[in-house]
Amino acid sequence: MKLLALPAFSDNYLWLLHDKGRAVVVDPGQAQPVLDALQREQLQLDAILITHHHADHVGGVQTLRELTGARVYGPASEPMPEPLTRLRGGETLSALGLDFEVIDVPGHTAGHVAYFCRAPAELEPLLFCGDTLFSGGCGRLFEGTPAQMLASLDALAALPGNTQVCCAHEYTLSNLKFARAVEPDNADLQRYSARCESLRAAGLPTLPSRMSLELQINPFLRTRQAAVIAAAQRVDPSAQDPAGHLAALRQWKNQF
Ligand code: ZN
Ligand code: FE
Secondary structure (H helix, E strand, O other): OEEEEEEEOOOEEEEEEEEOOEEEEEOOOOOHHHHHHHHHHOOEEEEEEOOOOOHHHHOOHHHHHHHHOOEEEEEOOOOOOOOOEEEOOOOEEEEOOEEEEEEEOOOOOOOOEEEEEOOOOOOOOEEEEEOOEEOOEEOOOOOOOHHHHHHHHHHHHOOOOOOEEEEOEOOHHHHHHHHHHHOOOOHHHHHHHHHHHHHHHOOOOOOOEEHHHHHHHOHHHOOOOHHHHHHHHHHOOOOOOHHHHHHHHHHHHHOO
16 A cells, blocks of 8 residues: 655645555645646555545546546535545545545534545555645634534544544645744744745655544644643633634744
């Protein structure tokens, strides 16, 4: 089992998982990078998994379906390139002989889902979380509330610590700059920032990340930590609970 991050647009990754000549792709906003990879690696595309309706996640779906005949799976309640199998949280799909568990993660969009694969051969557990969780950050709240995003991030944070977090965008460095403003004294964050800066300087992705690491450095997963609460209350003294602290951080980040 192999996992590839195919770069697309200016900062998207299209995640491609493959084994024994068959492949699954997540959120193909563009068809061409996927077609190139299928050709290069000599793969047949079995399935397309979609996390949410934004164009940079679905733009390549119709072309890929027509050219490969791949099955398409997506969220139950979002506008989607039809036909597809719609899934909601708690349901499972199989591809490449693996189970992918669907997790409802509303917040960035109202019907956003994530896909969790517990035991891919030779790999650690995989989470495809679209634009819900980024390394060091989270998605903007376009359609959901802070309380929904908090519950979604809590659900992801409960996954095994060794889960490989496959985010849909390379936003890590700018997220970490913000995270350092929130928690200037977080030593894990300083170390991780240095590591990511050298990866980017070498032209390499910072992703996938790891859930245990995100719990140490991502302020949006740390809204119950004293230092993060204090920082959130500095920008919004009326913030009273974890959802309020998350809202204050998100608002601050939007203007950062
Ligand atoms: Zn999006
Ligand atoms: Fe996106």
